[in-house]
Amino acid sequence: MGIDVFGRNTYGGGQWKASVALDVLKKDEVSAAIFAPGWVYETKQPPNFETAQNRWWSLVENSWGVLQRYPKSLPFHSNFDQGRGYHYSVDGNQISEAPWCNISCQSFQPFLEFHGDGSVSPIDVSVNLKEASFSRGGNITFKGTLKGNADFTTRLFEAELPLGNLPIYFTYSVKSKGSSLVGLSLEFSSEKNEKNTVLLASHGDALHTMSQFISRFSKVIMPHQVTKLESSPGWVILESSILMEGYTLKGIRALCYRPLSMTSGSDDQSTEFYAVLGHITIETEKHSSFLPPSSSWLVEGQDIKWTSKSQGSKTVSLEISWKWRDGNSPYFSYIVYVQKITKMEGTGPDRVASEGARKYLGVAQVRSFYVSDHVVPPSVVSLKFVIQVCGVDGACQKLDESPSFTLEC
Template sequence: MQVFGGEGGDGLGFMPALAAPRVFFDSCDGFFTNYNWREEHLERMLGQAGERLADVYVGVDVFARGSVVGGRFDTDKSLELIRKHGFSAALFAPGWVYECLEKADFFQNQDKFWSLLEHYLPTHSICSLPFVTSFCLGMGTRRVCYGQEEAVGPWYHPSAQEIQPLFGEHRLEGDGRGWVKTHCCLADAWNGGSSLLIRGVIPPEVGNVAVRLFSLQVPVPPKIFLSLVYKLEGPSAVGVALELTTGDAGSCHVGGIMMLNGEVMRPVSLSPAEMSSRQSPRPLRVPPTKLARWVGRCGQQLSGGWVQRCYEVSLRGCLLQDLFVSFSRPPGSQEEENFTCRLGEIQVVDANSLLAPLPQVQAMTISHVRWQAAASEGEGRPAGLRLSCTLHWSYLLPHVRCFRVHCCRGTGGGSPGRGLSEPEKPTFLGLAFINRYRIVDLAVAPVGPGRDGRVEFLVEPVPKEGFLVPRAEWGRAAMLYSMPRT
């Protein structure tokens, strides 16, 4: 357990809490100050905090109430002073962006607010593979599964949120005509409820622009597989590609980058001056044989106008540091190029992991069953039934993004020779992010005397690598039911 102290409402700084007596600060793991402070208060606290500067959390009110250095879109002024003196920050009420500004511009304002603070906040790097994100915010106006719409209407599920990129507005060096802006957008999605929208201008004197999306600190396996799903909106011939930077993890060696025509680049050993260099792998129209089972969409036009590009890179002794998306002008173009690109998904995976057999959904059970009669749908027709139950199964969670839960409902005849009829096409029920899913008031077919009802539940694992698992490999559990004889 950690213990944090805080000062009274009328204090201006940290000093009174240290002065009488210091033992209180020494007994705490950290201390929060009020947000009505000036730089002189920070200077006085330097000597009192000693070596524990990072344990002092200087308050910053985003609403800018009272006498403050900065708030709202000037919050970076407060962060600048706090970092100048080596303290930590306690950011209070960043909900100002939503509560006080136009709701329709929330995503743009949210990105603007945090991009202003980006220089003063630590970046959490991706440290392991596979790294996969569809930029889903865990919400949307509809739900999409790999380009196919599966549900229309607003939804919200925090567990469905995936890793978000480093946002910001980027202006190119020069006369300022070149720029790139990124923000999340609910208007379209490849998987989930949102995608990353990137808009920009490539001026005539610039060949390409690159946007840093993610920071990584990943030791690279011998061979990595990358995938980019994107689409350009409107008429545009701008080229889109992934780029990554590598750093020294001993002695970095680029063994080969697969080219579009299947050739392999000459192996390159990086010199110390090149240890943090940017690699631009070329897309594969057809993936290597070992990957063909899992990746069949590479280089193809997908539904909804999406395109998937695949890459394979051989590295040894390297450390992945950054992931970029690059936009280049068409060959021969001398004009200013405007572009709007939507990113649907990025994958960086260990190629060998795609060869390992998938774990199976096992030990699937149905428990906590509750039946409830529903109103009859018409005169002379039996009353409907509502089923509530809990599904449970075993699976290694690090291997999946989520589980898709389905059901098949049907009835069978009571004649011993007939058995059960074929179940209907699976109906999608929802997403699960743990090995458990609660079903509430599911409508099932009513049954008459001498007949059985049947409902089957299916659990489809969704691997992080993004491929579809055949239905024969889903987990399943069936329930037979009948009306009690009177």
């Protein structure tokens, strides 16, 4: 049975009462279809689209429950990208400041909790498209205050992932201010319905962390590797592993806290908390992504069209395509850059071409990319198009090792 969110000939009136009809259908076990949920955006529901959207869908969840659970299999990767953004980042480095929209880039979305009107939460949790991102254009931002040694936990994913007799590896990125820390709280269930909760703690003093949380978790696991990226200051990569044979991963939650050494003697004092979660990757092998070398690819330019412009400049349009030399390749996504090579500098045998910075052009989910009316100044002698290959776990090939195509101008 259909429910029109605008409320046209709909039981309950639709809009913010669309769940009234859902409750009736769920009770009588009748399938439901929701029409025009864009009502939230089209009617500019207050206070803003993201908040109103989360509130409206939380009513659907309360009525119908959560039907889609992930991760269910590995590898699993989410950078919380909604397929749109105000910048684009790769491995913590912002490579574009231009707004963009590409739904094919959308990643697994978190099951963030909406606490309802009037409720007060110490930490505001949201998918934030404007703060710095680790990968592409999204992240989860935690912003608020924590009092004394209090902490805060919130749902990220509801999972259904059976585990075998081998460990699984978690990698996640965090950017935070002050003493703000983010860990991952993992919820497990056995075939005998035994419940276990494991904390993958953030970096810090192991003894203090154990003392702080061991009474609340079945296990507290410190990261076995912490990497602070020099190329993207502020981002920290945390890596942990866990073996839970015979259990099923049922949920992933974020735990926001401060180190015990920073909370002692300040039970009534509220302190600002701010952290950004950039991505989560879960794998059966550590750094298992296979990124073939550039020699494995054949890159070509087709349908090349030049157009002369004023003062010696020109534009070029073309299709760039690439394929694996050994047949069909595994699934990859691709980031496309262009690098302008200017006229030779120097004299005699010491003459060298000057290479400009690589400029981000866009992304592709297929092995083809169209460039339209790209401006080429008169000083440029060639264009080098670089195809950065990225795996399903979010790992991206180094640009110097990526396949490319050079177009003489």
